[in-house]
Amino acid sequence: MAYTPKNGKVDYVVFGLSVFLIFCLLFESFMELPVWVAWLGRWHPLILHFPIVLLLVAIFLGLTGRPIPNLLLTLAVISALITAISGFFLGKETGGKGDLLLWHQWLGGGLALLSAIWYGLEGLPLKHKVPVKIIQVLVLGLIVITGHYGGMITHGEDFLALPKDKKQDIIPENPLIYAHIVQPILENKCVKCHNPNKRKGELLMTDIPSLIKGGETGTALVPGNPMESEMIRRLHLPLEDEEHMPPKGESPLTESEMGILEEWISLGASDTLQLEHLESTQPLTALIKEMMEPDPLEKWTSLPVVADTTLIGLGSDYLTISRLASTTNALKVNVYMPPQYDPQMVLKLEPIHQNIVELDMSGLPLGMAELAFAANCPNLEWLEIDRSPITDVQLDTLKNLSKLRLLKVYETQIGNQSLPILKQWNTLESLYIWSTQVSESALDELKRENPDLLIENGIDTEIKSYFQALDSIPKNENP
Numbered sequence: 377m378a379y380t381p382k383n384g385k386v387d388y389v390v391f392g393l394s395v396f397l398i399f400c401l402l403f404e405s406f407m408e409l410p411v412w413v414a415w416l417g418r419w420h421p422l423i424l425h426f427p428i429v430l431l432l433v434a435i436f437l438g439l440t441g442r443p444i445p446n447l448l449l450t451l452a453v454i455s456a457l458i459t460a461i462s463g464f465f466l467g468k469e470t471g472g473k474g475d476l477l478l479w480h481q482w483l484g485g486g487l488a489l490l491s492a493i494w495y496g497l498e499g500l501p502l503k504h505k506v507p508v509k510i511i512q513v514l515v516l517g518l519i520v521i522t523g524h525y526g527g528m529i530t531h532g533e534d535f536l537a538l539p540k541d542k543k544q545d546i547i548p549e550n551p552l553i554y555a556h557i558v559q560p561i562l563e564n565k566c567v568k569c570h571n572p573n574k575r576k577g578e579l580l581m582t583d584i585p586s587l588i589k590g591g592e593t594g595t596a597l598v599p600g601n602p603m604e605s606e607m608i609r610r611l612h613l614p615l616e617d618e619e620h621m622p623p624k625g626e627s628p629l630t631e632s633e634m635g636i637l638e639e640w641i642s643l644g645a646s647d648t649l650q651l652e653h654l655e656s657t658q659p660l661t662a663l664i665k666e667m668m669e670p671d672p673l674e675k676w677t678s679l680p681v682v683a684d685t686t687l688i689g690l691g692s693d694y695l696t697i698s699r700l701a702s703t704t705n706a707l708k709v710n711v712y713m714p715p716q717y718d719p720q721m722v723l724k725l726e727p728i729h730q731n732i733v734e735l736d737m738s739g740l741p742l743g744m745a746e747l748a749f750a751a752n753c754p755n756l757e758w759l760e761i762d763r764s765p766i767t768d769v770q771l772d773t774l775k776n777l778s779k780l781r782l783l784k785v786y787e788t789q790i791g792n793q794s795l796p797i798l799k800q801w802n803t804l805e806s807l808y809i810w811s812t813q814v815s816e817s818a819l820d821e822l823k824r825e826n827p828d829l830l831i832e833n834g835i836d837t838e839i840k841s842y843f844q845a846l847d848s849i850p851k852n853e854n855p
């Protein structure tokens with residue numbers, strides 16, 4: 377059973393490439409590649425498509441009992457060998473190899489060599505076709521598995537996993553600064569290129585000691601000194617700078633993310649530091665508090681769905697309804713003074729009362745019925761009832777609004793009797809209250825009990841006239 381080279385010199389090429397590949401795989405740790413060879417590795421992601429397609433066609437023909445054109449198999453095998461060798465170069469260039477890369481490398485090498493054996497067998501006058509068929513099935517299996525490992529290397533280990541529920545990222549009450557805040561930022565924006573499987577610049581960003589150890593150019597993190605820390609220096613480079621991190625095309629860090637990393641490093645890059653340990657005046661405290669605010673769009677996802685047609689049907693020249701963001705069911709309602717006011721124009725909003733988050737009824741001759749309607753809007757966060765004839769009695773109806781953040785009650789008849797209600801609203805952030813019966817001392821008392829509440833009492837005339845202008849223009853337009 378003498379071997380008869382079918383393709384003459386081409387057979388030697390296949391043999392030579394196979395030997396070279398085996399050599400690479402076996403003696404990898406003794407090899408030091410010149411730069412231009414490493415550069416060849418960058419073609420791997422492009423050329424790997426050729427052997428996949430060619431081999432799949434050849435396998436299909438073989439398994440269905442059709443003749444495989446010699447040229448097809450030759451090209452398939454040579455491209456498979458070249459792909460495996462280029463992949464080896466690419467892996468060398470990337471530096472430290474993780475498990476995924478090692479698996480991918482050995483599977484890919486095996487795949488190319490098995491294809492070469494198949495090619496060799498095709499040149500022999502075999503009586504039985506069974507061994508060849510077995511090889512074809514094995515090659516098919518290897519293509520799938522190798523491709524999968526390759527995908528995990530480039531897209532991350534869980535890229536075929538179903539999308540994760542974002543809720544699991546919720547930050548606890550008193551977070552650990554490193555584990556709950558810093559690491560997720562790095563995880564999102566850096567780790568996909570700086571992990572054990574893909575260690576760009578030899579830098580691992582999965583834990584603090586690795587950051588301190590650093591990469592090719594030395595330490596990436598100097599505890600206590602953000603400006604000396606390479607990982608921070610690179611964030612501040614101009615976007616188009618070669619060394620900017622993350623590289624061009626990746627989404628850069630936001631200002632507050634950068635601030636958090638810097639402040640955490642300034643404070644010593646500790647992994648035990650918690651929010652509670654920080655002074656409230658620390659810049660890091662504000663940055664983290666801001667980050668912990670729930671995404672407003674997310675908090676509104678449970679609101680009932682309202683159709684655009686409903687909104688158009690309820691609106692009029694004197695009543696506008698708009699969504700707070702294009703995709704949300706949270707609504708903002710503005711009511712303007714019509715020539716003949718009828719409380720019914722507010723009351724007919726009943727079908728969408730759960731969706732109203734902002735309600736502006738300033739300047740209207742409001743009575744009990746409208747206030748009772750407002751009190752029945754469970755998601756109300758923003759309420760303007762300024763320049764209306766309301767009194768303490770009517771304000772009292774609002775006391776169960778549990779999400780109210782902003783209230784405008786200036787130029788109304790309310791007095792000190794409303795103080796207890798204003799005090800119990802712990803969600804309230806801004807209060808616009810001037811020209812009422814509420815005394816200065818009552819406001820001082822409120823301020824003392826609720827120091828975070830912003831009380832705008834009309835002393836700043838600029839703000840006052842700004843809000844008056846903002847609120848009155850549309851109404852004057854509609855006489």
Ligand code: HEC
Nearest residue numbers: 565566569576577579591592593594596606607619621622
């Ligand atoms: C798309 C891949 C990618 C992402 C994402 C990425 N890097 Fe890099 N990083 C690289 C490459 C490639 C190098 C090596 C080339 C160089 O030094 O610029 C590198 C090098 C570095 C180095 C220098 C290592 C050394 O010692 O030479 C630091 C520090 C660094 N990155 C930090 C970061 C930080 C911080 C982030 C996240 C904000 C990040 N990288 C995200 C690809 C990435």
